[in-house]
Amino acid sequence: MAAVEIDVKYVAHLARLQLTPAEEQKFAAQLGQVLGYVEKLKQLDVANVEPTAHAVPLVNVTRPDEVRPSLPHEDALRNAPAKANGLFIVPKIVE
Amino acid sequence: MNSDSFPWDDEHSMRARVYSAPSVQFAQTGNKMLNQLTIAELVAKLDRRDVSAREAMQSCLDQIQRVDGQIHAFLSCDATDALAQADAADKLLARGGDPAKPLLGVPIAIKDVIAVKGQPLNCGSKILGKFLSPYDATVIEKLKAAGAIIFGRLNMDEFAMGSSTENSAFGVTRNPWDTTRIPGGSSGGSAAAVVADECVASLGSDTGGSIRQPAALCGCVGLKPTYGRVSRYGLVAYASSLDQIGALGKTVRDTATVLGVIAGHDPRDSTSVPQPVPDYTATLDGGIKGLKLGLPKEYMLGGLDPEVKAAVDAATKQFQAQGAEVVEISLPHTDYAIAAYYIIATAEASANLARFDGIRYGARVAGADPIELYGKTRGAGFGAEVKRRIILGTYVLSSGYYDAYYLRAQKVRTLIRQDFLNAFEKVDAIVTPTSPTGAFKIGEKVDDPLQMYLSDIYTISCNLAGICGVSVPCGFTSGLNSEPGTRNAKLPIGLQLLGKPFGEETILKIAYAYEQSTSWHEEKPSLAAT
Numbered sequence: 001m002a003a004v005e006i007d008v009k010y011v012a013h014l015a016r017l018q019l020t021p022a023e024e025q026k027f028a029a030q031l032g033q034v035l036g037y038v039e040k041l042k043q044l045d046v047a048n049v050e051p052t053a054h055a056v057p058l059v060n061v062t063r064p065d066e067v068r069p070s071l072p073h074e075d076a077l078r079n080a081p082a083k084a085n086g087l088f089i090v091p092k093i094v095e
Numbered sequence: 096m097n098s099d100s101f102p103w104d105d106e107h108s109m110r111a112r113v114y115s116a117p118s119v120q121f122a123q124t125g126n127k128m129l130n131q132l133t134i135a136e137l138v139a140k141l142d143r144r145d146v147s148a149r150e151a152m153q154s155c156l157d158q159i160q161r162v163d164g165q166i167h168a169f170l171s172c173d174a175t176d177a178l179a180q181a182d183a184a185d186k187l188l189a190r191g192g193d194p195a196k197p198l199l200g201v202p203i204a205i206k207d208v209i210a211v212k213g214q215p216l217n218c219g220s221k222i223l224g225k226f227l228s229p230y231d232a233t234v235i236e237k238l239k240a241a242g243a244i245i246f247g248r249l250n251m252d253e254f255a256m257g258s259s260t261e262n263s264a265f266g267v268t269r270n271p272w273d274t275t276r277i278p279g280g281s282s283g284g285s286a287a288a289v290v291a292d293e294c295v296a297s298l299g300s301d302t303g304g305s306i307r308q309p310a311a312l313c314g315c316v317g318l319k320p321t322y323g324r325v326s327r328y329g330l331v332a333y334a335s336s337l338d339q340i341g342a343l344g345k346t347v348r349d350t351a352t353v354l355g356v357i358a359g360h361d362p363r364d365s366t367s368v369p370q371p372v373p374d375y376t377a378t379l380d381g382g383i384k385g386l387k388l389g390l391p392k393e394y395m396l397g398g399l400d401p402e403v404k405a406a407v408d409a410a411t412k413q414f415q416a417q418g419a420e421v422v423e424i425s426l427p428h429t430d431y432a433i434a435a436y437y438i439i440a441t442a443e444a445s446a447n448l449a450r451f452d453g454i455r456y457g458a459r460v461a462g463a464d465p466i467e468l469y470g471k472t473r474g475a476g477f478g479a480e481v482k483r484r485i486i487l488g489t490y491v492l493s494s495g496y497y498d499a500y501y502l503r504a505q506k507v508r509t510l511i512r513q514d515f516l517n518a519f520e521k522v523d524a525i526v527t528p529t530s531p532t533g534a535f536k537i538g539e540k541v542d543d544p545l546q547m548y549l550s551d552i553y554t555i556s557c558n559l560a561g562i563c564g565v566s567v568p569c570g571f572t573s574g575l576n577s578e579p580g581t582r583n584a585k586l587p588i589g590l591q592l593l594g595k596p597f598g599e600e601t602i603l604k605i606a607y608a609y610e611q612s613t614s615w616h617e618e619k620p621s622l623a624a625t
Contacts, residue, residue: 015473015485016473037434041431054366
């Protein structure tokens with residue numbers, strides 16, 4: 001069960017997680033161990049096996065396309081860290 | 096932890112505890128205080144007007160005041176709101192009650208991952224800041240409609256990621272049987288609160304064992320329903336294809352009662368299954384004569400504690416004495432379950448937790464641009480285990496690795512599910528230990544995530560297969576392996592029963608038959624007042 005190398009800094013950026021150098025180092029070692037462990041899945045022949053996305057035999061669950069009550073505007077904004085004029089405030093996105 | 100901290104870090108400790116002053120007298124009934132009663136016992140007393148819902152609720156609040164300083168099952172508790180609900184229940188009871196409300200006046204506490212309108216929702220994390228739920232989860236609507244008093248926010252591993260409740264941003268919950276040990280997780284607060292009699296029953300959530308394992312390690316009953324049996328609307332998602340809400344209770348009957356209330360199809364959860372909900376309490380005492388129970392040969396592992404094995408062996412003999420047939424079965428892909436789980440669960444988590452970005456709710460750490468804001472907010476807001484799982488999940492879904500990890504794990508999931516469906520052609524239920532050992536020491540596995548993951552071996556396959564499972568108390572360790580000087584003499588052991596999809600009636604019936612023939616569930620930890 002050899003550890004597998006993982007570029008934590010790069011993956012953390014993909015996940016929008018700012019890590020400290022100490023975290024990067026620690027997680028690389030720990031996740032390397034975990035990835036080494038999951039290598040065992042390669043022992044199995046899964047060539048003719050269908051993947052399972054979830055265990056319930058339901059497909060294409062739909063509901064009637066009707067207007068129904070939803071969360072009131074002010075309730076949706078209540079937990080916002082920054083808001084004004086009924087809108088979320090975000091940092092500037094375009095110059 | 097990232098050097099950026101949230102502006103309201105300090106307020107958390109203040110908000111964490113809102114308890115009422117204890118009432119002078121404990122409301123007692125027979126030898127039990129009201130908070131120690133089962134749902135069945137309490138409902139009978141409330142119906143006869145022997146006691147009021149307010150007295151029952153106050154009794155739970157008093158117990159929280161008395162013992163939660165050492166257990167820390169509750170993150171917060173709105174006593175005023177709880178007593179107001181109790182008073183409303185008493186008004187209805189005074190008018191003769193309501194047969195459509197089987198939980199009228201019963202105090203039920205809620206894991207901090209399920210939305211209760213107007214109450215805090217933190218998921219054991221700092222990142223949600225001062226979030227208050229704008230709506231009720233479907234299970235909460237159903238419990239309220241059944242008359243239950245919904246109170247308290249129960250501690251948990253952050254975003255339900257963990258097996259010990261040590262990953263909570265608000266401090267660990269302690270095992271009522273030995274406060275130097277973990278209560279299990281992630282629903283550690285839900286199990287500890289039931290066992291410490293701080294509530295009558297509780298709700299938890301189970302993604303890889305998070306109801307059953309803490310129920311086993313604390314010594315109560317915990318049920319994970321079949322995937323799709325209970326609506327997930329209002330449950331904060333960890334791994335959407337595995338998550339399921341379930342009940343923890345003092346007895347099998349109580350757990351069955353709560354399941355009957357919360358189960359059912361919900362148009363707001365497209366994965367909930369439109370299947371009728373039976374009366375789970377009606378079939379409990381049907382007996383187990385003639386039922387076939389399977390013992391998976393792959394589950395007798397090296398890491399299985401001899402005392403746990405002995406307890407499960409004794410339970411097996413008990414089943415045979417009650418007329419069940421016990422046969423050996425095989426679940427050949429057992430050894431691959433943990434690997435498949437930690438790929439699938441973290442992949443789903445990395446997507447689900449993308450919503451915690453500091454924009455629409457929760458805490459925010461400012462940044463020069465959105466990317467920096469996201470990174471700083473998430474870096475400061477998530478704890479170590481959540482970060483690890485997001486990184487792992489992002490990695491296994493990333494370009495070039497998807498087929499090798501995620502797709503392969505989904506195929507292995509098919510093999511694991513097929514193992515169970517094959518087994519259920521031969522047997523009515525499967526008998527296993529819930530956890531390979533009793534509760535471990537706080538801090539023992541915290542720096543070794545892989546060892547922590549491996550302790551979930553008996554519970555994880557159930558979620559991958561989408562079947563149901565229940566843990567019931569089946570004995571205690573002798574305490575011989577505990578370190579000298581620790582207070583405990585013994586730690587609870589849990590027996591797990593796994594059932595077919597929508598086979599809850601069968602596993603509850605078996606669990607009930609076992610419970611009725613043993614007295615493990617009647618033993619209580621001795622908790623000193625704090």
